[in-house]
Each structure stands twice: as structure tokens, then as C-alpha cells.
Amino acid sequence: MPMTIQSFHPPVRTLMGPGPSDINPRVLAAMSRPIIGHLDPAFVGMMDQMKDLLQYAFQTCNALTLPVSAPGSAGMETCFVNLVEPGDTVVVCINGVFGMRMKENVERCGGTPVVVECDWGRPVDPQQLEDTLKAHPEARLVAFVHAETSTGACSDVKTLTQVAHAHDCLVIVDTVTGLGGCELRVDDWGVDAIYSGTQKCLSCTPGLAPVSFSEAAVARIKARKHPVQSWFMDLNLVMGYWGPNAKRAYHHTAPINALYALHEALVLLQEEGLENAWARHRHHHEALKAGLEAMGLNLLVDEAHRLPQLNAVKVPDGVDEARVRGLLLERYGLEIGAGLGPLAGKIWRIGLMGFGCNRKNVQLCLHALEAVLLEMNAPIEGGHALPAASRIYAG
């Protein structure tokens, strides 16, 4: 097999899609530090710090708080395979792609999903959940998405969790896009199991899934009647390496360099302060929104339920949205995201996540999008976007 494949040098991009987001150079530098063993005393010390840092990001004291060694969707699966037993009824609230994926997870665990079907682009409705739980007293779990990456809608985790607990259900919450980008208080809100990803508002490399489990969730896992169907994701085994008072027993080889990166990303979050990070996302979102609206573009999600870090923008009638994304990438090295599922072709998704959530990116995006749309004779107002954003920044 004669081959001469050369080293890969990626083009320089600005990532303003639904994730991955641009990575801080400090995090890239951390990732490329020389490797040490996953049982090395120095690495074990780093793991202890990692737990503290993740507890801070999640605002929890949960002892079982760790990064799963795989992407966010494996974080999702880790929650479901550990908490769902065959025959369990699980209420799944669907208001986007990731709710649908939760339902698939329940089915593959042998559970029976009962769906609370919500409009895409709207938050999950607590009243609908309440009605569904009344009709299904056998339900043991409720699953929903905090920050729907496919639509940019933010659901009320605190209220939904209260409703679930009132019906003796534990909750599983998806905050892949939420963590570090908007308010999240795992302990105050009573969340039982939650998972995230590293490539969104933490601006780290993709491939890790921070998770956290309450004592009630751990008790349910320990009381399981059936073994967890996944060996890799079985928290009873993972706890031997990562868990509280663990002996750091070998389970699998941790993705060491990615963990260096996550540690540094979380140190950056600690340096900024969690509430400051939330406020920064909100601030730049306001500027982006002002610019988009000044152009005559509209956001999909109503103001009260918008995620600052994920802006779903309606594509104007008659505009070839894929061509717009292609031109942005080609001319500006700027990546924005497409719609998924029923929203494919109807929205763009503009991310303002973590390190990429800054004034320079807001301005680049507004200028580039306006220029491309004007060139394509789209029905927008030229010349107003950047001044509108500047007014927000001027305060």
C-alpha cells in the first residue's frame, strides 16, 4: 500500500457554531504538555483538583462528580444506563434533538419512555410535565434538556425538578451547552444527575463529559437489580478510579492530555468567576442580538427563554442558508451552524461560547453575515448592525 500522507495542518477558523468553540491558547498549551501515567501520584493529585473545579462549575457538593472519558453523548448514556433499569417508566421531555436522543437511550436500556412533546424553540412546559406525571404514577425518572443546543431554548431546571420530585421521580438533566454559559445551580435546584460536554462554554477540546450525581442518584445506582449494561460506563466500576475515597483502581486509561486541557479550562473559569462568566455571555449576546435585529433578522426563541450562548436566527425567506455558511467559511474562516431536524434550512445557529464569547467575534460575525447577505440580495437592512452592537457595548 504505497501512501504518502502528510501531516495535517488545519485552516485557521473562528468557531461560532453550536460547538466545538475556539480553545484558549492556555488550554491548547496545557494539552500538549508531556504525558504522565494515569496512576502517577502527580496525576492523581490533579484528579482531586479536577473534582473540586467541576463541583464549582456545577455548583454542587456531589462527591460523584467527574469527567467521563468520552464525548457528551456518552455522558448522556452514562446517566441513562446507570439510572434506568429494564421495565422502568421514564418521562422524557422533548423540545429538540437532544430530547429525542434521550428517548432513544431509554429504549436501549429496556425502559419505557413516556414523552412530553413540546414545540421546538420553546422551553419544556412544567404544566405538561405535571399532567404527564399525574397520568403515569409508575414513572421513576424524568429527563429533560436545560440548554437545547438544537434550538437555543433554555428550560427552567429548578421548576421542572420540583415537579418531578413531587411525583417521587429523580431527574436527569442535559446541560451540554449550559455549563459555564448560563445560570446552573445543581445543589440549589436539587438536580439528581446531570451531564455536560467540554467543547461548548468550557471551550476545551471535545471528548470529555463532565457528570455529577446526587446522593439519591448514587443510592439508586447501588440498589439496582440488574447490572449496568455497559462495562465502560458502569459507574460502580468508574467510581473505583474517580470516586470519593477511591483507591484509583485501574478501570480504563484516562485521556490524560484532554484532562490536562479540561483542568486548565476550569482554572480559567475559576479565575474569571462563574457568575462573571454567565454575565459575560449575557452581555455579548445582547450586543449580537441588537446587531442581528438592526439588520432585520429575528431570533427563533422568545426573549424570556433564550440561551445567550446559542442564538438560533431565522433564515430570511428565499435565502440559500447553506450558501451563506459556505461563504462565511470561505471568505472569513467563520463557522456558524445549520439547523437540525425540522429546523434544517430554517435557522442558523450562532454560538457565543466560552473563550469565543467576546466583542471581536460579535463584530466579525455581524459584519461578515451582513456583507454576505447583502451580496446575495437578501431582504435585510445594511449599515445598522455594527452601530447597534456598539450602542450595547457603550452601555
Added chain:
Amino acid sequence: MPMTIQSFHPPVRTLMGPGPSDINPRVLAAMSRPIIGHLDPAFVGMMDQMKDLLQYAFQTCNALTLPVSAPGSAGMETCFVNLVEPGDTVVVCINGVFGMRMKENVERCGGTPVVVECDWGRPVDPQQLEDTLKAHPEARLVAFVHAETSTGACSDVKTLTQVAHAHDCLVIVDTVTGLGGCELRVDDWGVDAIYSGTQKCLSCTPGLAPVSFSEAAVARIKARKHPVQSWFMDLNLVMGYWGPNAKRAYHHTAPINALYALHEALVLLQEEGLENAWARHRHHHEALKAGLEAMGLNLLVDEAHRLPQLNAVKVPDGVDEARVRGLLLERYGLEIGAGLGPLAGKIWRIGLMGFGCNRKNVQLCLHALEAVLLEMNAPIEGGHALPAASRIYAG
């Protein structure tokens, strides 16, 4: 929660354990290149090259050859959840830790494992496999480990596969420690499903699991009666992103920087040439072995079945093996591995893997081990190890 956790700066080590192994600076540099999107055209082009490079490493034309986005143990689980259906009888050959893990995987998939029990430190016996298959004509799959990381024994993949095929079974082969370090010919040997890891002889960061599936394996996956129990590892879904003629449909966010690293590690393997890499491992193993034997130390595995990349060394009587490892780490920054399971306390595992398989490391290890053992008054011969290794290098 007031915290002031600082950036993590790992100590400088030389990794000569069972993996992870030291990473080539070219691979570390590749990993820290700026991130691009997982659907970016440039990234998709890199994925195509990755497949070619992995096919070369595995010596296969299998279209379904890709890196699973998680560590080697998830590569193992990917093979089992896709190929085992509830009720299937699976013959599992156990001659070390990873065969035991295979058995657990079969059970968690609802299969019935039938075990071929072999001595730890010995290869799997084809005659035992033959006898077991005769007694279990209902078996559909045979699973075994090519290169047992827990013992350093190499099994005869070609012969074991022939035996399995003669009984209408497909095979699943673990080559986590084998790939890139010793002879492996997936197509010539007729292997149906195989998985590896990146942190052994590829000397890449841990967290990815190269896998490859034959047409017969793909046909069996497509003919499944039950859905694959894992959403994350379901190859029917993963194929939409990585597979032949795939539309690169979003399944999960690929671990982009780790994939940059794997691409570079495989480019390095291509530059050296696969057979040259195998010969290099053999050559430095011969030097290490000569030095260890000149010291009076013995290897666990008999000569005909030794892996060059994983040297299991018997701990001399009366020596506190953990203290030896501790002193090597403390004084020389040198990591070697401990024994696992029934071999805990009885062997050390010295890795000569990929980038770390070189003359400098052989000399460091022999000198450091000798010095520490002499200091501890272990019953060894001083002064002979380095000259013995030098004689091998002198040819």
C-alpha cells in the same frame, strides 16, 4: 466556594510501563493546533486520510475502519455490543486481565460466555479452542487477545482465527498493545473484528480506539434482530459519520485534537514503515532482555511467545516490588508497571512501545533498575546489564 487552584504542570517522566507511552513531540504539537469544526470540509478530508492510515496500520482493506471516540475499553465494548445478540454463545479465551474483561462484556450484552481458560503468561492454545468449539456447536463468536497487556504473551491470531472459522464463528481480537508493535495482518489472517488503543505502540494520547470490521462482521451487524444496546457505540449510527460513502451526518462531536494527534502518529508510522517498526521493537526488546538476563532476572513468558513491546519481568524473591517502582519514579522519573490480578506483586511490566522503544530508554531502564535493586540488596548480578545490551546493539 473559595478556591485557588493553579495550572497543572506535570513532572517530566519516562514512561516504560504498559501504556500510556511517551508521545513524540510532533504528535504533541499536532494535538495543540487550533480546533476546527467536526463537519468542516478540511476536517472531513483529514478523516478520509485517517481511514487510509488506519487501514495501513491494521493491514486491511476493510471499509469500516475508524477510531472510536473513547479509550480502548470502549473499543472492546463497541465490538461486543455490535456483534453479540442476547442469547448468543460466545467462546472467550482467557489468558489475562483483558480476556476476563471480554467475558464481562459478553454477559452484559446478554450473551452466554463459554470460557477457554489458559495459563496467564501463556498464549491461547488453539487445541483447547478447537475442543471447546466441538463441544459448543451453537457458538457464533470467538474472542481472544492478540497481545495480552497484563502478561506480555502473544497469541497466534492466524491459527486461532482459522479454528474459529472452521466452526462457523466470527472472531473478535484485542490488539490494544499489538498495533504497531508486532506483526499483525488483519486481512491475511482473516480477522473479523479488531480493536486497539492509541496510547501503546502508536505513542499517541489515550482516548481513542481504532477498530476495523470485515464484510462478514458488517453483514452480521446489519442482520441483527435486536437493536444495539448502546447508542454511543452503535456502528449503524457511527457509520453515518465515519463509514464508507457516509454523509458525515452528525452523530457525536469527534474529539478533534486527539484525532489530529492520531493522524500525526500514523503519519510517523507510515514514514518509518510498518515492518521497520515491528523490527525496531524486536531489536530493542533483544537488548533489554539481554541486559535483564545478565542481571539474573527472568522473563515470565517463554521466548517463542514474548511480546517485544511488553516485558513481564519476574520480581526476585524477597524484593518489595512497589518500593522498586517508587524509587525508579522518584529518582529517575521512570515509570514501569506493576502486575495485575494473580500476577500483582510477582512481576514488573516494562514497556518498549512506539516512540519510547529506543536505545536510550533501554539503557536508562537497565541502569536505573540495577542501581535500585543493588541498593535494596536484591539477589542480582551487578555490572553486567549494560554491557550485555551493548553487545546486542553492536550486532
